[in-house]
Amino acid sequence: xxxxxxxxxxxxxxxxxxxxxxxxxxxxxxxxxxxxxxxxxxxxxxxxxxxxxxxxxxxxxxxxxxxxxxxxxxxxxxxxxxxxxxxxxxxxxxxxxxxxxxxxxxxxxxxxxxxxxxxxxxxxxxxxxxxxxxxxxxxxxxxxxxxxxxxxxxxxxxxxxxxxxxxxxxxxxxxxxxxxxxxxxxxxxxxxxxxxxxxxxxxxxxxxxxxxxxxxxxxxxxxxxxxxxxxxxxxxxxxxxxxxxxxxxxxxxxxxxxxxxxxxxxxxxxxxxxxxxxxxxxxxxxxxxxxxxxxxxxxxxxxxxxxxxxxxxxxxxxxxxxxxxxxxxxxxxxxxxxxxxxxxxxxxxxxxxxxxxxxxxxxxxxxxxxxxxxxxxxxxxxxxxxxxxxxxxxxxxxxxxxxxxxxxxxxxxxxxxxxxxxxxxxxxxxxxxxxxxxxxxxxxxxxxxxxxxxxxxxxxxxxxxxxxxxxxxxxxxxxxxxxxxxxxxxxxxxxxxxxxxxxxxxxxxxxxxxxxxxxxxxxxxxxxxxxxxxxxxxxxxxxxxxxxxxxxxxxxxxxxxxxxxxxxxxxxxxxxxxxxxxxxxxxxxxxxxxxxxxxxxxxxxxxxxxxxxxxxxxxxxxxxxxxxxxxxxxxxxxxxxxxxxxxxxxxxxxxxxxxxxxxxxxxxxxxxxxxxxxxxxxxxxxxxxxxxxxxx
Amino acid sequence: xxxxxxxxxxxxxxxxxxxxxxxxxxxxxxxxxxxxxxxxxxxxxxxxxxxxxxxxxxxxxxxxxxxxxxxxxx
Numbered sequence: 169x170x171x172x173x174x175x176x177x178x179x180x181x182x183x184x185x186x187x188x189x190x191x192x193x194x195x196x197x198x199x200x201x202x203x204x205x206x207x208x209x210x211x212x213x214x215x216x217x218x219x220x221x222x223x224x225x226x227x228x229x230x231x232x233x234x235x236x237x238x239x240x241x242x243x244x245x246x247x248x249x250x251x252x253x254x255x256x257x258x259x260x261x262x263x264x265x266x267x268x269x270x271x272x273x274x275x276x277x278x279x280x281x282x283x284x285x286x287x288x289x290x291x292x293x294x295x296x297x298x299x300x301x302x303x304x305x306x307x308x309x310x311x312x313x314x315x316x317x318x319x320x321x322x323x324x325x326x327x328x329x330x331x332x333x334x335x336x337x338x339x340x341x342x343x344x345x346x347x348x349x350x351x352x353x354x355x356x357x358x359x360x361x362x363x364x365x366x367x368x369x370x371x372x373x374x375x376x377x378x379x380x381x382x383x384x385x386x387x388x389x390x391x392x393x394x395x396x397x398x399x400x401x402x403x404x405x406x407x408x409x410x411x412x413x414x415x416x417x418x419x420x421x422x423x424x425x426x427x428x429x430x431x432x433x434x435x436x437x438x439x440x441x442x443x444x445x446x447x448x449x450x451x452x453x454x455x456x457x458x459x460x461x462x463x464x465x466x467x468x469x470x471x472x473x474x475x476x477x478x479x480x481x482x483x484x485x486x487x488x489x490x491x492x493x494x495x496x497x498x499x500x501x502x503x504x505x506x507x508x509x510x511x512x513x514x515x516x517x518x519x520x521x522x523x524x525x526x527x528x529x530x531x532x533x534x535x536x537x538x539x540x541x542x543x544x545x546x547x548x549x550x551x552x553x554x555x556x557x558x559x560x561x562x563x564x565x566x567x568x569x570x571x572x573x574x575x576x577x578x579x580x581x582x583x584x585x586x587x588x589x590x591x592x593x594x595x596x597x598x599x600x601x602x603x604x605x606x607x608x609x610x611x612x613x614x615x616x617x618x619x620x621x622x623x624x625x626x627x628x629x630x631x632x633x634x635x636x637x638x639x640x641x642x643x644x645x646x647x648x649x650x651x652x653x654x655x656x657x658x659x660x661x662x663x664x665x666x667x668x669x670x671x672x673x674x675x676x677x678x679x680x681x682x683x684x685x686x687x688x689x690x691x692x693x694x695x696x697x698x699x700x701x702x703x704x705x706x707x708x709x710x711x712x713x714x715x716x717x718x719x720x721x722x723x724x725x726x727x728x729x730x731x732x733x734x735x736x737x738x739x740x741x742x743x744x745x746x747x748x749x750x751x752x753x754x755x756x757x758x759x760x761x762x763x764x765x766x767x768x769x770x771x772x773x774x775x776x777x778x779x780x781x782x783x784x785x786x787x788x789x790x791x792x793x794x795x796x797x798x799x800x801x802x803x804x805x806x807x808x809x810x811x812x813x814x815x816x817x818x819x820x821x822x823x824x825x826x827x828x829x830x831x832x833x834x835x836x837x838x839x840x841x842x843x844x845x846x847x848x849x850x851x852x853x854x855x856x857x858x859x860x861x862x863x864x
Numbered sequence: 865x866x867x868x869x870x871x872x873x874x875x876x877x878x879x880x881x882x883x884x885x886x887x888x889x890x891x892x893x894x895x896x897x898x899x900x901x902x903x904x905x906x907x908x909x910x911x912x913x914x915x916x917x918x919x920x921x922x923x924x925x926x927x928x929x930x931x932x933x934x935x936x937x938x
């Protein structure tokens with residue numbers, strides 16, 4: 169049997185059930201990547217049918233193919249540049265007219281189109297009686313009814329795809345009639361555009377001229393670089409001006425109106441509408457969830473549920489992993505002779521891999537919980553409920569979740585959770601401020617310092633103030649970032665509220681795995697590499713003469729630490745941390761804290777010659793620090809504020825780098841922003857405190 | 865003619881125009897909101913976002929955007 173390979177693109181509106189159809193078509197044979205240079209995910213999978221191997225590319229869900237969002241540009245560039253053999257457009261049949269708007273745009277691209285009329289059961293329940301044959305005739309495209317969540321129609325869809333590809337189903341895509349006035353202007357542009365043979369070989373001419381009239385910036389760029397640039401652009405300006413005068417509205421609105429008009433005509437002919445149910449279950453649920461009094465408590469409850477689910481269920485798994493890596497370390501320590509190589513394997517390699525995998529259960533459980541609320545339709549409402557409050561600070565309603573996941577939790581899944589935000593600017597701002605929250609790893613530092621320098625009765629109050637401070641810093645940063653860095657038109661809050669649905673387990677698991685695997689694939693290697701670099705920084709240069717001088721193991725460790733590259737770096741930055749009340753030793757601890765925040769505590773342990781200090785039980789270290797007169801409560805507060813704000817740990821930084829589109833500029837900005845903010849805040853608190861007579 | 869933010873819950877309206885940038889117009893167009901289109905206010909608390917029914921789909925509009933949308937009662 170010959171294996172014929174074809175590539176199809178899967179397109180459709182958000183909430184059209186596209187990913188379910190994708191899963192049905194490809195099963196487990198899928199992989200996720202990114203489109204080059206953008207944060208948009210590229211999902212691909214393989215389907216086998218008869219003697220075909222079908223490569224299915226899942227395009228981002230879009231409402232249109234304009235040039236306004238990254239998703240739309242990606243979807244459209246893929247179709248125009250990669251020229252798939254066929255486009256399968258997943259249509260939510262229960263929301264026909266709006267969904268067909270996208271179809272009218274595909275129809276201009278001159279690539280064979282198949283419409284999968286998904287959720288046909290829901291449409292029927294709504295009382296929609298559809299004549300598919302008629303609809304197919306009117307649109308001039310092949311149509312297959314499907315019910316994605318019941319896996320109905322998958323085989324028929326594959327059958328139709330191959331038949332359309334083979335030419336056994338002949339279709340002639342209908343052209344929308346834009347009316348005589350627009351048609352006249354299109355004719356003028358057509359004559360000009362067709363003079364450039366290379367241009368119309370590469371792009372469908374009809375699509376080019378319609379998009380020109382719609383003032384589409386990227387099409388105007390394409391035409392602007394062609395040989396007929398001047399003539400085409402000046403004709404287009406004349407035509408647009410003429411149409412604007414004639415209709416009294418901008419041509420893009422008129423063209424969109426004609427498309428909707430065409431759809432409306434088609435639907436009237438192919439649909440036999442019966443009695444429509446006015447109030448469905450979704451409406452009743454929305455009355456509660458969108459209620460102005462109940463909305464926010466419900467929202468907080470759901471967010472708390474996600475948080476609780478993530479950390480409660482992942483805890484035992486994280487525990488097993490920790491035990492496993494401890495066991496592995498012991499094995500390595502037994503079989504590898506003591507020395508540099510053992511240290512590399514145990515502390516560098518196993519420690520690094522353990523660090524990467526330690527986050528994995530968290531990420532998986534969180535994405536499962538998020539997927540549940542996304543697929544059920546709640547997340548869209550959540551954004552809506554919080555939008556009023558969050559938008560005051562330049563954040564999005566959905567920014568709340570990453571910040572919540574990070575508080576007492578972890579910024580790594582927190583940053584990953586920004587994937588639920590569609591707008592790039594909102595995502596970047598949220599990613600930048602999420603690490604400011606007090607994550608679980610920062611807690612031991614706070615416990616140590618508060619325990620050492622403040623009476624027990626104030627402990628809880630100071631901790632509470634630190635939480636308040638973290639929220640204030642995060643929101644103030646978001647506001648500043650929006651005002652000065654991510655300026656421009658705020659993303660208008662327009663969001664479809666899909667009907668509530670019961671998610672399928674398969675869908676949830678696939679979504680969880682796909683996003684979780686992204687963490688390992690994209691951030692895992694970077695985290696491992698950086699862990700090893702940090703290990704090397706603390707291990708070299710080796711000083712073997714120490715033990716001979718009769719020093720104890722703990723003292724040796726302290727001297728070794730101070731003489732290592734990282735220790736020397738701590739000394740070098742001493743003049744920089746002196747104005748915020750710290751010395752070289754705190755400097756070393758802060759540098760070590762970049763590996764992981766709780767390492768600040770264990771490093772201080774080493775500095776105070778205590779050997780290994782368990783961050784969870786630092787009594788001995790607390791006493792040592794209390795006895796050290798170079799510390800005082802004011803310095804402790806300055807140190808804590810610095811810890812609260814400065815550079816996130818390497819795992820969070822690596823995830824940030826990957827999730828922000830792997831652009832050095834955002835990474836540098838994060839480093840600069842967090843460092844300056846941390847130093848400035850500590851400086852104000854420390855120097856201000858001194859002026860007021862606290863400390864000494 | 866008045867702003868969408870002033871429309872009571874349950875009202876049937878006709879979309880007239882939006883005083884927004886190109887991006888806002890485009891987003892609304894994609895959702896099916898073109899001049900002359902019918903919409904129904906599903907939920908409007910007056911000072912928050914507004915949910916409307918456009919072409920059978922529920923759409924939430926931020927307060928800022930809803931304040932720029934001019935509608936007419938049907």
